[in-house]
Amino acid sequence: MTTTPSPDAPPGTSMTDEEYGAFRASAALWAGTSVLITDRRGRVLIQHVDYRPTCLLPGGAVDAGESPAQGAARELHEELGVTMTVTRGLAVDWVSADSLNAPASMHFPGEILHVYDGGTWDNEQIAAIQLPAREVQSVEFVEPAQLPELMSPGDARRALSALRARINAAGPVLLENGAPLAPTVLDRLAVLGHPRPTYHFPWQAGPAPHTPPPAQVWCWAFAPDGRVLVLLDPETGTAVLPGGTPEPEDHGDPVSTLLREANEEATARLERPLLLGHVTCSTSRRPYLRYAAALAGLGPRRPDPATGITHTRILATPEQAAQLFDWGPPTAGQLTAVHHARARLGIPRAARQPLTELPDATDLTTV
Structure with missing residues (x-):
């Protein structure tokens, strides 16, 4: 049987492949994916779902053998009836095991959640949305400042961090429980956390x-x-x-x-x-x-x-x-x-x- 060195073992020791696999599996996290979509006013698309009181971005769990980007495209098709690929990442969030108040019976181990850029949708794209018979009850576009009222705290932090990353244009950001490891000036001042100045005049x-x-x-x-x-x-x-x-x-x-x-x-x-x-x-x-x-x-x-x-x-x-x-x-x-x-x-x-x-x-x- 081949042996594989353990990443945390002292020099000179090793594990069997079976032992190494079990060791890594013991530290495994869930994998999730979501997509940030805005309309031409900069409002964010959120979903009202039938299985929780708070709203969500489109997305869900990554299936076995599926990349996060593939999972995002699948979820867009299942939840919005839209066929599109996502190629631009906005954020990768490490969600800790104790951050969700999940029931003990779930044995939530923590999650790595990817946020992709779904782009800015025009009226034609929005009109083409087709909701499934179950789970997603409705969708709406809301002001970024409304996200903390409508989403769970961690989901709102993640969505706002991803939106700021999209505006900042520096590439994907790393998050822990929705907060960036290296905050930009937009994060530090909580830009978009308050209502934006509004002038809807010709x-x-x-x-x-x-x-x-x-x-x-x-x-x-x-x-x-x-x-x-x-x-x-x-x-x-x-x-x-x-x-x-x-x-x-x-x-x-x-x-x-x-x-x-x-x-x-x-x-x-x-x-x-x-x-x-x-x-x-x-x-x-x-x-x-x-x-x-x-x-x-x-x-x-x-x-x-x-x-x-x-x-x-x-x-x-x-x-x-x-x-x-x-x-x-x-x-x-x-x-x-x-x-x-x-x-x-x-x-x-x-x-x-x-x-x-x-x-x-x-x-x-x-x-």
Whole structure:
């Protein structure tokens, strides 16, 4: 009979193949798989099932002889009636044996659970969902901030960690009980854990009417590499673009508002602001102006005199930044205008890359 060295045995000792197999089996974990799917507003697809009170992402147990990716594709077909393959991983979670409060009779040994990216679904894909006769009662798309209310704590942590990993674009993340081993700035500030700013107003290119005056003036501020400045509230993780509310000292000039607010909120210096367009509030009828500008520099962080918040500053591609807001279908038109302005400013299109947190002393040419 052949022998196999034991991984934890002292030098010079060995196990038989049978003993080694039994040793490894004694430490075996379950294997699970799930798929993160969003709609075009960035809401997450969850399933209401008939066998537990909390909701789940599509997925389930990996069958014998099946890879986690194959299991994910099978579960999508069984649970949603959808035929597709998954090729991009978002997270691998080690779920400890004592984290689920499973009944003793289950003998839950712990689980390795893979989360795959199911992509962003359009209305046609959503309409094609066909639920099975049993288990899945219904599906819905919900705001990321609602996941902790609808899912078990571990499932919600895992889903949010996977969603942040997808936005961050640094590749799959390793989790323990849903929490990342190496948290990013999105994890550290619990971004998406609070409701995203919501403005479901039509996008209109060009100048806004002179009356009523604008309610807000915001800017897509481009670093030299084509990414834009986003400000995060360190308490809530809520994202904003640089800009703010007109004040009397601005004398009705929106560019003056923009330059002043960018300096107050982020100690940011802007050059060559270009008006992109606006959205108009459906109740007040006041416009919210959008500009693009070159980000010339950043000073040390300091509290915004209007709110007292010292924002965390990050660079993100425009597409990554848009996922931090819930602006609805008009987002696509606004992003088109953003990239037209970027080209006019002579700034390259940013490559897909991880978010960058900006320290107090920042040389924008090196990020």
